[in-house]
Amino acid sequence: MLYNIIMSLNIDTSAVKRIKDLRGQKQQNQLLLRITVEGGGCAGFQYKLELTETHNDKDIIFDDTIVTDDISLPFIEGATVKFKDDLSGQEFVIDNPNAQSGCGCGTSFAI
Numbered sequence: 001m002l003y004n005i006i007m008s009l010n011i012d013t014s015a016v017k018r019i020k021d022l023r024g025q026k027q028q029n030q031l032l033l034r035i036t037v038e039g040g041g042c043a044g045f046q047y048k049l050e051l052t053e054t055h056n057d058k059d060i061i062f063d064d065t066i067v068t069d070d071i072s073l074p075f076i077e078g079a080t081v082k083f084k085d086d087l088s089g090q091e092f093v094i095d096n097p098n099a100q101s102g103c104g105c106g107t108s109f110a111i
Helices: 013-026
Strands: 031-042 044-050 061-062 068-070 080-086 089-095 108-110
Touching: 013 031, 013 080
Parallel strands: 031 068
Antiparallel strands: 031 044, 044 108, 061 068, 080 089
16 A cells, blocks of 8 residues: 655664664564554653564554554654663654653653
8 A cells, every 4th residue: 555655754873773783683674663652641642662573554664664653653743763872771762843842751742
């Protein structure tokens, strides 16, 4: 099935590199980072991030590394996905220009 996708998601090279590294470590060549937006959390919406090798017809794949669904995509339109590795730890982070506010944990936001 073809979709005319006019929405975008920016994938930083740090995220691409980390996913490719994880593919090698786990010996899973099709590994993707799935980003889903769900209701809940401190601020109204929350990101759910998971590594997966599966996707369906309604999923949208970006740069052969990130997958999301057609319902979550409008909430993360124009966001940038990065991988942060510093003294506080390692994690994927989403810099979302649509978020009007967020909570201290960084996984919950309001639009």
